[in-house]
Amino acid sequence: MKPKDLRTELLPVWCTGCGDFGVLKGLTQALSDLEIAPEKLAVISGIGCSSRLPGYVKAYSFNTIHGRALPIASGLKTARPELTTVVVGGDGDGFSIGLGHLPHAIRRDINLTYIVMDNGIYGLTKGQASPTTELESKRTRGLAGGDEQPLNPVLLVLSAGCGFVARTHAGNMPHMREMMKQAIEYPGFSFVHVLAGCVTYQPRNYSDQLLQRSYELPAEYDKSDLGAAITAVRDGRFALGVIYKRPLEEVAATAGATADEDWTPPDAVLKQDLPTE
Amino acid sequence: METRTESMPASVATATPLRSLVIAIAGSGGDGVALIGDLLLKMAAHQGLYGMLVQSYGPQIRGGESAVVLRIGDREICYEGEDTDVLVCFRAADLKRFRGSLHLHDDSLLILEEKDTGALPEWLGTTNQPVYRHPFATWDGDVEVAGEPKNMMALALLCRALGWPEELARQAMAERFSHKPALVDRNMPTFRKAYDAPNVPQLLQLKGHGVPLVVETGNEAVARGAMSAGLEFFAGYPITPSSEVMETLIDELPAAGGRIIQAEDEISALGMVVGASFGGVPSMTATSGPGLSLMTEMMGLSSMAEIPTVIVDCQRAGPATGMPSRTEQSDLYHAIYGGHGDFPRAVLGVFDVVHARDVMFRAFELAENYQLPVLVLSDAYVAQRRQIRDGVTDRRDKPRRWRWTPEDGPARFAITGDQPVNAFRVPGTPGGTYLAAGIEHTEDGNPSADPGVHQRMSEKRFKKLEAIAADTRTWVRTMGDPAAAKGIIAWGSSYGMLREWIESHPEYRVFMPEILHPFPIEAFTEWRKGLLETTTVELSYQGQFHRYLSSLTDMNGVRSFARSGGLPMSMRELGEMLGVPATRKER
Structure with missing residues (x-):
């Protein structure tokens, strides 16, 4: 199936130039590469601009409530492990109201892919500071929390024990496609941090600023080295690429949801003989 | 009737x-x-x-x-x-x-x-x-x-x-x-x-x-009742007095092919249940008052997105932390009214350990048939007791969700004249992909901020309540002489005491709803005919049950015997209140 066949007819509500368009495209490209049929796919989100994304993907999609995409996806994937389950959302949804769920989803190592479109701002509610808004930006614009340090989400997921951590930029289509593909293929909880611009509540060149602060991890970078990963995400720049990938032989020992893929879903779901009156 | x-x-x-x-x-x-x-x-x-x-x-x-x-x-x-x-x-x-x-x-x-x-x-x-x-x-x-x-x-x-x-x-x-x-x-x-x-x-x-009999707690009966009604997924968070529901299921559900997660909090617990049920799998959680408070937003999602969930609330004395190991009947308002916005849900009450299994079956029946949240109100007095009961011989067919096929049409939330629910689209079914949402949506499931859509979709969702009310109009338990001049109305765990009360007080008859919302008002109206004296009895300082009934029907002249919880209501207390001796039992 081509990427465009994985799109619904619904038109995105996003502002022209929003980084989320790129993510939508990157995700459908990755799903197309992986030949995942729409009926075998679930896309789950919370609330926010980026959380509108499930409506644009042909899948069993669920636009839930603010901050709770991970629990809902965890329940779904546990009950129906044969479904490819992708969770999407923004920095406010995932790192503020919903942050409490993140380390636990990581701890359980349920085979979900969590894509966070981080634009460092609350867009839907019109420009409040998010947990990842830079200090200087808050101060110069008079946003709340001018003395509160922003969160380093990638360091946080690494320290929680996330087995697959990647970062990409919403303007770099081939890179994003590759990162999402690898994340979905990874047989445990995978996290993709997407640097995304907001054309309305961030400076117009914000996306470029993000790019200027980014660098691609070199080929010799050892992504199985957790220590190297932690160093790489603490230098104030944005390392792009697969930052950490737990070696697969270690995954099987911890990934609860992948250890028993021979599990068959309950009768009530598989049987075709349900009443249709 | x-x-x-x-x-x-x-x-x-x-x-x-x-x-x-x-x-x-x-x-x-x-x-x-x-x-x-x-x-x-x-x-x-x-x-x-x-x-x-x-x-x-x-x-x-x-x-x-x-x-x-x-x-x-x-x-x-x-x-x-x-x-x-x-x-x-x-x-x-x-x-x-x-x-x-x-x-x-x-x-x-x-x-x-x-x-x-x-x-x-x-x-x-x-x-x-x-x-x-x-x-x-x-x-x-x-x-x-x-x-x-x-x-x-x-x-x-x-x-x-x-x-x-x-x-x-x-x-x-x-x-x-x-x-x-x-x-x-x-x-x-x-x-x-x-x-x-x-x-x-x-x-x-x-x-x-x-003949040897079985010993079971209320929480065990809830867990096993849910399993015999088709439970396949449970998520919960430890809380007194409901934890044994989860503990029983940890021991018994995986062996029966189901799955269980101990969540990081109650928001997540009900979230997981909503997610699993979105996947087509009959699911539930169990909690107590503080947990129910955290679950409230998710209850609205379950109703809005039309996803079946069963939520057991083992009530304890509240508010806030209250008295965790003590019983009360003060979550009634929360169960019936809790949450922002207008949304339908059903609320059932548990009488005792034997009744708990039956109630769980009905809860799943309503949830699966009507695709909405169903709350089951147990309480510490039922949940924590051990009761000797006859063996269980439930041979009813498990409730099964109406599953979508392409003949059922393209709109997930279509407003049809004759049916209050639509076929449920189980992920994995080819051609059935759709968007479920907590955002108001059109019949197709697409987000909408159109006031007309909101009115029509609210009406569509609330049609379920009418249908449930029709299905459950006989879900009441009456005791005593139907011609008795005095009446007592109560709910939940007061059942055991009242069952003995009427044996020593033949001048009384008792009405106990098994479904609290929608309330079986017709049965109640019929039952109360000819009463000269009527009293509501409950463990709620505010008299939530009495006030709730007052919002449904004329309760003028009906006395309210309401006190805060802690200890269950006794016959002695009831006797003092009614000015009747709590007749000594035979020794």
């Missing part, structure tokens, strides 16, 4: 009054009083006697004073009884925490520590019978030291007084300690010595029907 009237099993439907004994055992942490109660209940069940046990703690849930009140009888029992027929107490000082749970009468038997001369509290009342004293403790001068297990001695004395053979106790212990049989052998000499103690008084000799 036909309502479900109270009926006893044929074997016990005779006019013979219930013969029962109330046995209370009070001690401190380490005395093992809970074990005595547990073993006595097992032994009663083995003989085909009925009974129930409630445990009472001091302020700490672990450690400190603890007491069990056990009632054994020759008919089904779901009320702990009034007066204490036998009280075993190792230290008079331990009694002080249990004010209100224990009352002596003229013929009560007191079994006390030989050397303990502490005064018994005045509120306990007095007995005309001589106190039986036994050397439970081991002493080094005036200091109590570790010695032979007191609980084995107490068990032996009680068995002797009840006329139960030693072998029965050995068997119950062997069952209880099947993992360490040596323990039984080690304890039996202590048991035997006390069993052979001189001059042990005799109690009422109860005769069971001889």
Whole structure:
């Protein structure tokens, strides 16, 4: 199936130039590469601009409530492990109201892919500071929390024990496609941090600023080295690429949801003989 | 209109009054009083006697004073009884925490520590019978030291007084300690010595029907009832007094092919349930008041996105932390009205352990059939009790969700003239992909901020309530003479007490809804005809139930007997309130 066949007819509500368009495209490209049929796919989100994304993907999609995409996806994937389950959302949804769920989803190592479109701002509610808004930006614009340090989400997921951590930029289509593909293929909880611009509540060149602060991890970078990963995400720049990938032989020992893929879903779901009156 | 009237099993439907004994055992942490109660209940069940046990703690849930009140009888029992027929107490000082749970009468038997001369509290009342004293403790001068297990001695004395053979106790212990049989052998000499103690008084000799019965807690019954109704996924967070629902399911659900997650909080617990049920899998959670508060937003999502969920709330005294191990009926408003926005949900009430299984079946039936959240209100009094019950023979077909096929049309949330629900699209079904959303949506599932859509979709969702009300109009239990002049309306765990009340007070009839919302108003209107005096009875300071009924029908002239929880309502209290003696039961 081509990427465009994985799109619904619904038109995105996003502002022209929003980084989320790129993510939508990157995700459908990755799903197309992986030949995942729409009926075998679930896309789950919370609330926010980026959380509108499930409506644009042909899948069993669920636009839930603010901050709770991970629990809902965890329940779904546990009950129906044969479904490819992708969770999407923004920095406010995932790192503020919903942050409490993140380390636990990581701890359980349920085979979900969590894509966070981080634009460092609350867009839907019109420009409040998010947990990842830079200090200087808050101060110069008079946003709340001018003395509160922003969160380093990638360091946080690494320290929680996330087995697959990647970062990409919403303007770099081939890179994003590759990162999402690898994340979905990874047989445990995978996290993709997407640097995304907001054309309305961030400076117009914000996306470029993000790019200027980014660098691609070199080929010799050892992504199985957790220590190297932690160093790489603490230098104030944005390392792009697969930052950490737990070696697969270690995954099987911890990934609860992948250890028993021979599990068959309950009768009530598989049987075709349900009443249709 | 036909309502479900109270009926006893044929074997016990005779006019013979219930013969029962109330046995209370009070001690401190380490005395093992809970074990005595547990073993006595097992032994009663083995003989085909009925009974129930409630445990009472001091302020700490672990450690400190603890007491069990056990009632054994020759008919089904779901009320702990009034007066204490036998009280075993190792230290008079331990009694002080249990004010209100224990009352002596003229013929009560007191079994006390030989050397303990502490005064018994005045509120306990007095007995005309001589106190039986036994050397439970081991002493080094005036200091109590570790010695032979007191609980084995107490068990032996009680068995002797009840006329139960030693072998029965050995068997119950062997069952209880099947993992360490040596323990039984080690304890039996202590048991035997006390069993052979001189001059042990005799109690009422109860005769069971001889068919072994089952001991189950309310929480176990909820868990097993859910499984027999098709539960495949559970997520929960530990909270008193509901944790044993999850613990039972951890032991029993995976073995039956289901899955379970202990969530990081209650928001997540119900979130996981919503997610699993979105996947087409019958799912539930169990919690208590504080957890229900956290789940409230998710309840709205379940209703808005039309995803079946079952939420069990084992109520405890609130608000905030309240009294976690104490019962109350004060989550009724929250269950019926809690949450922002207008959304339909159904609310059921649990009477006792036997009823719990039936209620769980109905909860899944409603949730799966109508694709909305169904709340089951249990409470600490039902959840934590152990009750002896007949074996379970539920052969009903499990409720099954109406599953979508392409013939069912393209719109997930289509408004159809004749049906309140649409076929459910189970992920994995080709051609059925759609967007579920907590955002208001069109019939296709697409987000919409159109006020007209909101009105129409609200109407569509609320149609389910009308259909449920029609389906459940007979979900009430009435007791007593339908022509009686006085009426009592109550719900939930007051059932056991009221069932005994009407036996000694034929001038009363009782109405208990099994479904609280939508309320079976027609049945109620029919039932209350001809009443000269009516009273609502509940454990809620505000009188939530009474006020709720007032919003549905004319309650002028109906008295409200509402108090805050802590202890369950007793016949004595009800009698005082109604100005009627709480007739002594047959001894």
